[in-house]
Amino acid sequence: MEMTHLIIILGAVLLVSLLSGIWVAASLFLVGFVALMLNDNSNIGLVMATTTWGASATWTLAALPLFIWMGEILFRTKLSQDLFHGLAPWLNKVPGRLLHVNILGCTIFAAVSGSSAATAATIGKITIPELEKRGYPMKMMLGTLAGSGTLGFLIPPSIILIVYGVSAEVSISRLFIAGVLPGAMLVVLFMGYTMIWSMLNKDKFPEEDDEELTNMTFGQKLYATRRLFPVMGLILFVLGSIYAGFATATEAAALGVFGALILSLVTGNLSLQTFKESLLGATRTSCMITFIIAGAAFLSLAMGFTGIPRALAESISVMGLTPTQLIIVLTLFFMVLGFFLDGISMVVLTTSIVLPMVESSGINLLWFGIYVVLVVEMSQITPPVGFNLFVMQGLTKINILKIAAYALPFFFLLLTAIVLLTVFPGIATWLPQLMTQK
Template sequence: MNEFVVTSLLIVALFVLLGSGVWIGLTLAGVAWIGMELFSSRPAGDAMALTIWGSASSWTLTALPLFVWMGEILFRTKLSESMFKGLAPWVNALPGRLLHTNILGSTIFAAVSGSSAATCATIGKMTIPELTRRGYPAEKIVGSLGGASTLGLLIPPSIIMIVYGVAAEVSIAKLFVAGVIPGILLAALFSGSLIVWALLNPGKVPSADAGMGFAEKVRESRHLIPVVLLIGSVIGAIYSGIATATEAAAIGVVGSLILSASQGSLNWQSFRDALLGATRLYCMIALILAGAAFLTLSMGYIGLPRHLAEWVGGLGLSPGMLLIALAVFYIVLGCFLDGISMIVLTMGVILPTVTAAGIDLIWFGIFIVIVVEMAQITPPVGFNLFVLQGMTRREITWIAVACLPYFFIMVLAVLLLYWFPGLVTWMPSKM
């Protein structure tokens, strides 16, 4: 049976299982079992057991539940309120004024969260009611928050970077460091778009709050000190080589517990909720990773990655055309799957093609993360859209339209990284 027929049958099986409501991790394992049992000579049973055990016992993955737990602890603190107090005086003079707190707040929280949904929910709890009360346009409040909160995937520590690093077998520490400059660039582009909009629509921006002197602004900035120290301890430990990504994650958990205790929000109930929340989320991710590992092994025995790589190689696509094709592919896939599922489902097939095209895997990891960010604000399965819908009670289509300008800003960011790859590769090369 030729590869096209086999691929078609497995894709049909995948969507039938997903459409019937089977969990994604079990779906991936089921499709892998079907493929190996029917189209290869290797017995599926022992291969599945060995592969799932190997993926579940990976030491590299230890960083993942720790960073998830850190984000859950901080989600229950007064961090967003403190950041708003510390940032508002500084952005009040910028065109767009307090809308920039969505961008800067999301950028800061992204550096201690690792999840775009958590970033969106945490920052939104504070900024949506506050900005609405002050009279800022609803579509700009929601759009800027939806776009900026995707930075939770790009600015380290990032859950999805850990997943990609394990799948692609590249250094997670280098991936983390590689995301810093693109994350700052994307945040600057988001803020720049707000400045342009405010200059073109001055009548839609509420009047500035009462001015503060420089000394008073500095005094208000004390609210930012705890989170800046936490970010510095995590990222600094990785960049300086003092700690691995896993050890830095442990530092982050301890720091977030100290921060939570200092703010008076750490008690038995919040500790228990954070631990259970992190456990539930990681178990879901671990099941997806285990199923994807088995699917990758199954595809290898069937020979699909090799044949796909040969087919794509035969098309004679330049690296640029290949990246455009992959970007479109992932954006379409993101209409139906979450980011982690997209990566673990496709890496076994895509990586041989990318490697053959001579594309740096660290750079490609950042490229994939930004494309997955686009999917976070793309209906019908844009996670950030669901979070915003829960907070605003607006229609999902209205929210998607509000976020649309930020989708195109991310497209611009991808183009800038393609034209200037050193924005991604410079910092990892110094490690």
């Protein structure tokens, strides 16, 4: 069968299966099965068994359910409330005032969660009622939350980076280190935009926040900051063990679960019920992701038999695209894909096809992992399947298209971050190289 016809058939099977509403993992297995059938492969059962077992029975993947469980445990603590009351006194005089609590709160929670939707939901539950009560503009309130919630994918420990690291066979610890500076860059972009918007729209802000915040002395602000110590301590405990070389990502994840359980116990939120809920929540999410990874591994092998990735890589070489031009094309491709797929599905679905092209163009796979996460973050705030938009809708009952419009400036800020990362690749690669030299 001609390559063009094969691509059309497999693309149609994938599109129909996804639109029919069946699980993404099942769609991947189906496309792989059809690809092997069209390639006259008679050992499909054996290929499926060995491939899916090899993809799921890897020690590296053990970090995934552990980090998810850590986030689930903390999701059920008073963490978000403590973040608000610990950050608010210091931000009351900054242009944009308490809107920055959304950004910094999401940043801190992202460093112990790894999930974009969980980050937006946890911080939103406490900040939306507080900011609404004070009269802050809904547009910026939800925009900063939806945009900053995406930091859960970039700031380590990141679930997406673990999935990418397993799929692309890149060190997860190095990916975590590579995500630090781009994450900080996004925080600066988000806070900078919020400051500028607030200075241009002073009339849309409340005259003054409550007297308790306004009249706090420096000593009182320092005392309020004590609420940040537990979560900051956990961040240092988990990420510090990785950066200092004391633990691998998987070992750090186990330490994180232990620390989260201790933190939950100390704050009085740990009960048999919350323990069961966190464990079941982590199990459901982990099984879903692992199932998708297994399906993607089977599809990757099937694609290898068809020769499609090799043909696409050769066609890119013939076109003579520079690495920058390839990144532009891939950005447009991922943006379109993000309208229909969630972030994890995007990564595992495209890895087998995209990575050969990326490698043949000489693009650093470590850098590319951070780039992919930024593009996936954009998909989190674009309809119709932007998870962060669904979270905001669930919290406020506002129309999802209106929330998408509120989040649009942050979509362009993420696009700006991709441009900066492309022009200055050292933003992602400098810190891992520095740590390696040490």
